[in-house]
Amino acid sequence: MPLLEVDGLEVQFFTPRGVVKAVDGVSFKLEKGQTLGIVGETGSGKSVTAFSILRLVSNPGRITGGSIRFEGQDLLTMRDRDVRRIRGREISMVFQEVMTSLNPSYTVGEQMREVLRVHLGQSGQQARKSALDLLTRVRVPGPETILDRYPHQLSGGMRQRVMIGIAIACQPKLLIADEPTTALDTTIQAQILDLLEDMRQQLGMAMIFISHDLGVVARVSERIAVMYAGRIVEMGDKYEVFDSSLHPYTIGLMDAIPRPGSRHKPLQPIRGAIPNLLHLPSGCPFHTRCPRAEARCAVETPELLQWKTAHWAACHFAGDLRSVVAPLADPVT
């Protein structure tokens, strides 16, 4: 039984201007201890997918279809009380908003002890000791002093360490990291990524790592899912997805990244812009920007199909894509 099984997830936002399909039929599986990286542009539905797993999609958004099974139990039909027992204990989350995800009015220690109290029933000296252990574990210097500090007295990197500390407090089975390094300096980014990877290995957690940054995702994930306009358009083993991309969108993303040794090859931006989610194009949502698009792409929506052992893609031409756009997709290495 997989640890997490998302099947046909649909999330819609009921805005005054119309219904936005933020997530449209997303399915994936995650085994114990595995890492899945979700890549996509802003608005591709990657964060909404993550929030759906904890059932934290807020108004005007609503999960309108599909199922999310965690250790075989459907999180979407579960009672609120039972979901709360899973949040922060079995499944934890680390957020992009490092500056604002801790309550400014409480000390770091209080916000750590709170989780230990609610989920593990710890209090007093015991909770304090656990909090100290956690801070040491996430390599916060001088944990005793940090415990009594308020969030505004800490740097962004330090706050993210504290947040990771809170997230692993109950040794969860799954850690969802939603752009955990985006708001940080590059040097701090690397440290946080290393820390996340170490924690994952020490605790044997599975991890869903969400980022718009292909390089960051590649660094921490074994498997990659590429999202576009609320759908997974390509998914598979990291090397498969990066080195032999099957979907024109992924190929476009790869060509937009500067790489060592590719100085003479101009960067190729993907033409056009992300479609308005209120009025998605018919058929394949990418067809308006796709160099490979044909008439059927505007009519038929391609399904996410398996093309190789560990490689799925949602493109009508995934089978013959590589030969057609070979010049663009030439592996740089």
Add this chain to the structure above:
Amino acid sequence: MIASYVVQRLFQLVPVLFLVSIGIFLIIQLIPGDPVMVMLGATPETSGNINRQQYEELRHQLGFDQPLPIRYLNWVSKVVRGDLGMSLKSRRPVLETLLERYPATIFLAITALIGAVIVAVPAGIIAAVRQNTWVDYLAMGFSLWGVAMPNFWLALMLIVLFSINLGWLPSIGYTSPLVQPVDFLRHAFMPAIVLGASTSAHLTRYLRAEMLEQLSQDYVRAARARGLPPLVVIVKHAAKNSLLAVVTVVGLQTARLLGGSAIVETIFSWPGVASLLLEGIYARDYPIVQGAVLILALTYVFINLVVDVAYKFLDPRVRLE
């Protein structure tokens, strides 16, 4: 830390008190016509009948023959020593009269404020949490009513209901809460409602808006993601930060409470400073007017000092500019 903050805030009060004292001092100076004439009870038509010698004597006695800045300094140096002059009407020291009537005003304002907070805090929080449901509409409807209601009308309606029709509560009078707390509450019930209604309505609206703001913050989402129970997320996390904004409003609302007490004290024959102020105005008893305005202004300034210190306690981020 807090102590040094309080000391610094006290120093900041100096310019405020300076401006307040100038304002109060000028009340007398700005009376149209000759204040000495006014004090002698003469109208422009009867001014010819005033005894010249009596006039000059009073003028000298009151120091009006000296330049304005000198008069101000004389006045301030007396006020600082607790000498607010004599009432023109009762010929008693103003300070004595003020101290007699001050507690009634303060007890009423505190009762009204406590009542307002007791109603507004849960109402504001629940309205925000249940936004756009009937609970929210009910709370907002009531608070709109509370803001829009003229307090003299509300006072009359309450008297008609509780004193005349039901006969439950006395419509006038006052006993000190320190002597007879229950009797005080019976007397203070209606005046406190009238005085606190619009404050409560304002607080409810502020708190609701602030709660909505806080509930959409990242730390609230993060707290929910940690599996904290809804009550903890709402009360411990969101409400604590919302109350910060509301504490500031409470300070500003004291102006409303003190100002509103002029009408309320008059209607309910409540022997406070605000009704004393009105009596002073009717009687052209300017030392009383000055004294009453001074004590109300000091109260306002002091309460806002307390609020700022409370703010400091609640929000660790507040630092002196």
